[in-house]
Amino acid sequence: MTSKPAKNPAKSPAKNLFKYVLAIADDHMVLSQNLITLCGKGPTLEEDIAVSNIALDLLGQARELYTYAAQIEGKKNTEDALVFFRTQEQFYNIQLVEQPNIDFAHVMLRQLFVSAFLNPFWVALGTCKDGFLSGFSRKAEKETAYHLQHAAEWVIRLAGGTQESRERMEVAVARLAPYTAELFACDDETHALIKSYNLPDPQKIAALWHEHISTVFERADLTLPTATALHCDGRHGRHTENLGHLLSDLQYMQKTYPGLQW
């Protein structure tokens, strides 16, 4: 048997890129679904609109990612099948994005933590070897820049606002910071993928993330705790309680009436 040359990864994405893309899509979808539950309940009209817009941006990005994932998977799945029929254990989002909307401070801080990751992540994807991801990254990068700025400004306002807003922001920092380490967690299989497709290096993204957070926290006079992170394993389908609630709302209709069309 003659040996075959290695396939050009840019031309024929390997099946294991499927799980990588699916995980990022899940991050976007779960955060979007989480934010959407706030629609109509914002503290002001402008903020209701802003959060809904961010949720919609994330949903659009999730759709593009799911559609691409389904294409790579090659099992004739659609974006809808991937979103509506997987169980909780088959979702690979990080645990940070599924945390409950305890108050506005939590919502904005979570957005800051996530967007300060996603924006440099999309920038870095611009030079990866996958045609779809590198092309789409240039659009997603611009959209996330608005989310990052919006969240940063609110964290600063709330941290420097009233005594109550300050206290709530400090509680949010203590509660959410331990979930941020998972943003940069990476197993051996993913490391190998990163090498062969020139995907974003988690340590480099972590450095940029820390710079963004420092910029904001300095102005907000907040401190990021250095205590040990929680052991989170969302990337392997282990989730916290709130994801169950989010998915039951999201999937109820399709699971009850499979194939339902509006």
Added chain:
Amino acid sequence: MMDTVEMEKRQKGRDSLTPDTLAKSNTLTPDEVRQLVAQVEDPEIPVITIEDLGILRDVTLEKSVEKNAQNPQNTKVIINITPTYTACVANDVISADITHVLEAAGFTDIEIRHQFDPPWTTDWITAAGRQKLQECNIALPDKVADKKSAPQSAHPSSPANLAQKLFASSQTICPQCQSPQTELVSQFGSTLCKSSHKCLSCQEPFEAFKCH
């Protein structure tokens, strides 16, 4: 997922297939098809076309793999669109409208592709488009390429640039009274592509197209 009105429109498109329209579709050049499609309007701001907005990219005709009596020459038309924003809900309506126009011209094998690279910016809005937006009281940012107002670090998304952007004042001109004394109310507005502003001179609210 189409509503009833849309489905009726599509059915009418199919019913209007006659030997004449069929013959027409087989002789149309890509440029002619492009001209047809370019007139599709933005559903949110109907005075502006997708050509004015700069979201219509290449139009190509190729051999179709579909074999049916309604498509004897086996022509496939591919339309490339660059959405203004990934999740823009007008995308679906625009795609449906493009399909309707093409079906009325006799095409049966139609594909609409989203092309994200290079990404859309307001720089792609034509002069005619800018004029129409002005008339609708929608402000436009300065041309992205011209932005020299603040010194930029190596990359627009760098942490140093974030620091500069935080709470930066708005330079947007009021489309109603032309005053530069305006303030940004929110980076987000009634649609994904617009931000909300207020004029401190005439006191009226207005929206602006976000540059990208």
